[in-house]
Amino acid sequence: MAATATAASTLAQAQPGPSQQGTSDPNTPRRQGAVxxxxxxxxxxxxxxxxxxxxxxxxxxxxxxxxxxxxxxxxxxxxxxxxxxxxxxxxxxxxxxxxxxxxxxxxxxxxxxxxxxxxxxxxxxxxxxxxxxxxxxxxxxxxxxxxxxxxxxxxxxxxxxxxxxxxxxxxxxxxxxxxxxxxxxxxxxxxxxxxxxxxxxxxxxxxxxxxxxxxxxxxxxxxxxxxxxxKPPPIPRLPSLSAPAAEEGAVRDTAKMLVEAENPVIFADRCARTPEGLRLLVELAEALQAPVIDSSNRLNFPWRHPLNQTASQRGLISRADVLLELEPGDPFAVSAERSPDGEVRSLMQSGSKRITISSVDLYMKSNYQDFQRLPLDVDLAMAADAQATLPSLIEEVKRQLPDSRKAAIAARGTRFAHTHQLALQRARDAATYGWDDSPISMPRLCQELYAEIKDEDWSLVSGTLFQSHWPQQLWSADKHYQYIGEQGGAGIGYTAPATLGAALANQKHGRLSVCINGDGDLMFGPGVLWTAAHEKIPLLYIIHNNRGYHMEIMQLQAIADRRQRGIDRVHIGCEIANPNIDYAMLARSMGVYGQGPIDNPRDLGPAIRRAIEVVKKGEPALIDVVSQGR
CATH class of the missing domain: 3.40.50.970 (Thiamin diphosphate (ThDP)-binding fold, Pyr/PP domains)
Structure with missing residues (x-):
């Protein structure tokens, strides 16, 4: 009961607070006095x-x-x-x-x-x-x-x-x-x-x-x-750039299908390129009271908005009569699955309509296969930028929406609000399991961090896949910069330097940048810590130190189990231990404030508070957290 009570207090929902003042000084050039x-x-x-x-x-x-x-x-x-x-x-x-x-x-x-x-x-x-x-x-x-x-x-x-x-x-x-x-x-x-x-x-x-x-x-x-x-040549002038929007007739047809649908669903991938894209998607969803599934490759939709139904993706797709996909990176996987024996089947019901709006259709190459498998049964594919198309789509939806449909649409929104609250409560309950464990659980790590930043103007600049998306399940985020997604090509070594670049962009806005960085990812290029200290870029690195390449361990376990060879040796080649790496010492050796390794969850909150004070002074900080797999 004590653990549950502690969790309930820690998991209390809070909205992001007002912006803090910037603390960093500009880089001072070493040579001055030029004519x-x-x-x-x-x-x-x-x-x-x-x-x-x-x-x-x-x-x-x-x-x-x-x-x-x-x-x-x-x-x-x-x-x-x-x-x-x-x-x-x-x-x-x-x-x-x-x-x-x-x-x-x-x-x-x-x-x-x-x-x-x-x-x-x-x-x-x-x-x-x-x-x-x-x-x-x-x-x-x-x-x-x-x-x-x-x-x-x-x-x-x-x-x-x-x-x-x-x-x-x-x-x-x-x-x-x-x-x-x-x-x-x-x-x-x-x-x-x-x-x-x-x-x-x-x-x-x-x-x-x-x-x-x-x-x-x-x-x-x-x-x-x-x-x-x-005499230097003249510098060409950069014109104002306008993103390509979808054709008017296709937008009109899409709006008609959405308005008439009983169970419309919106899937958003890399849709919100800017804060305006986030605002527009909220406006479209609210006009239709349609559920939104967010891929988490950007912050496309507020995490605690009642229409955010990401946790119910499979059920929603199976019941949808109209599915609108905005910049889908893997359109095949949105609504289809492949069984272990290679059989492919659609998750959508017969007669449903599927629409995609994707700028990727405007430009693609053939060698590398990032265009993914051909999606099943797309009825209308618009080669256009989704964010640029949203204003006309919203206008057309509102124009076509009859008064006779508004009560039913409002009722639909009420049902989804209830579903969202149930999903949030389930996540909060699940987060309490292993709350006081050592190594530290992922829900505990994420919530100890959120408890310290929720009243700041914060920005989570790392992905959440390896934390099982616990921030999306538990935190409140409604600003575009509060989450920027994963690495794109799943290349390890991205997080430490990319989050530093994001923190550099946040610096002039006075935002508190935080990052949950895998231990294996950091070791691909630990020299980035020196850059963080040398350039005085304020960023909190929390090292998710599970002492191994955990995804690979899970995959090896599955293969070894299938071959009935046991799993007692799967740590070989995947474990980052014997010796254990002291990431706090590594950070200090490069001029970064370092704490840890921390394996007692009760020590984590105070450590985060101390590190945040360093970051607020305009310096990077790192906390080494000995943690569970994911």
Missing amino acids: TLKDESTPRNRELTYSSCGGDYMVDVMRSLGIEYFAATPGNTFMGLHEAIINYGMTTAPNLRFLTTMHEEASVAMAHGYAKIEGKPMACGMHTAVGLQHASMAIYNAWCDRVPVFMITGASIDATRRNLWVDWDHAAQDGAAMVRDYTKWDDQPGSLRAFGDSAVRAYKFAMTPPYGPTLLAVDTLMQEDPIPGD
């Missing part, structure tokens, strides 16, 4: 340092696009741009800040997380072929997650000016080829004027749905050499 003059070639009215090299022009192009950060591990094929950023971009306004990373994968992943909060790309640089090879997994994650990233790699084009054997080993005739299948667009501009055109085009393509990473391979000498004629 300035008016440069009429740029579209902005500002004072600029005298520009004498190609790298300076590239800085101005990036600044004209509103790019504020450039993350990179240094490499000699983009040293000309590197020098231009630190001695020109960081000393004149608007500031372009160089962020030092320990691995190219971290550079891209930081940009990935940043874009999901800020809604625009961050730049990152890579050293020719080998740097791009390092970055490739992070690029694939961004591609699968439909996230804009602006990437530059150096290119040693003139073979006669390569100095050493290593320059030949690192050179490539078409370096971008290795990632072309999972970038939206790439180019190798042959002049500064062409660089300006290509950069604007790369930004435009990255920011047109479906979003995606773009790459420019930039000649090393073009970065370093003086600008021909000492």
Whole structure:
């Protein structure tokens, strides 16, 4: 009873509180006093340092696009741009800040997380072929997650000016080829004027749905050499970008089906690109009093809204007479299943209607199979951006909705509100089991964290799959930035750097960024902790330290059990133990405040409070929590 009472108090629902004030200081450049003059070639009215090299022009192009950060591990094929950023971009306004990373994968992943909060790309640089090879997994994650990233790699084009054997080993005739299948667009501009055109085009393509990473391979000498004629080329102007909306007739037909349906269901995947997308989906759902299933790849719908029926997905799909899917990443799995013997069957009832609105239909490639299995029985497929289509769909639904249907629709909403409360209570009850266990249970870890942040302007910048989605089941979240989803391509090593990029975007808004990071994920690139300390990015890392690759352990258990060999050896190759890693000590070695390992659940709340005080001062902090599998 005592444990249940404690849980009931901890699990009390609370709404997010008012925004806190920002605590971080801007990065102070180390070199000052540059001579300035008016440069009429740029579209902005500002004072600029005298520009004498190609790298300076590239800085101005990036600044004209509103790019504020450039993350990179240094490499000699983009040293000309590197020098231009630190001695020109960081000393004149608007500031372009160089962020030092320990691995190219971290550079891209930081940009990935940043874009999901800020809604625009961050730049990152890579050293020719080998740097791009390092970055490739992070690029694939961004591609699968439909996230804009602006990437530059150096290119040693003139073979006669390569100095050493290593320059030949690192050179490539078409370096971008290795990632072309999972970038939206790439180019190798042959002049500064062409660089300006290509950069604007790369930004435009990255920011047109479906979003995606773009790459420019930039000649090393073009970065370093003086600008021909000492006059930089004009910088092309970036136009306002408008996302493609669905055709009017298809929207009208969709609205008619939704209005007339007895059991309409909305499935939302990467639908809410911005806070406006979240607001629009709420408006549509409330107009229809239709249940919403959220994939959790973004915060598409408030977690505690009565129409959030994510917990009832299978039952709702089986009863739906109209299913509307918004940006479905895996449309096959939404309404179908495959049995162990390979048989495929639909979960939907005969005669039901299925509609998809997806910008991915506008742009897809064939080699990597992230387009998923062909969905069953789609009646209407609109190749369009779902968020851009919602305003016209909402207007059409309201126009077609007769007064005679409003009472029945209101009653439908009342039923779903009751169902939502029942699901919430079931989750709260389930969370009490093992509440005082050691290692610490996932519900306890998540709720101890929420108890400390619920009155702050918080942002959970990590995914929740490996925590069995307990935050979605128990927390209250209704702001777009409070949750940004998973990694996209399921590439491990994403969380630590991507959450740091998201925290960087949250920093100027004064938000409290928190992350639940798997132990295995962190060990793919622990050097990101040094970047967090060096760049003074406030973020709370809570390490979900289950001392193993837990999903793989479960899969090995299933295989070994099927072969009747026992499961006593499945820890081999999956366990992260003997010796145990002290993540708090690791953090402290890199200048990050660290606590733990903590295995007593009663110690967790006070540790989180202490760490939050550090984060509020503008510094990163880490808590090592010895925890259960998931």
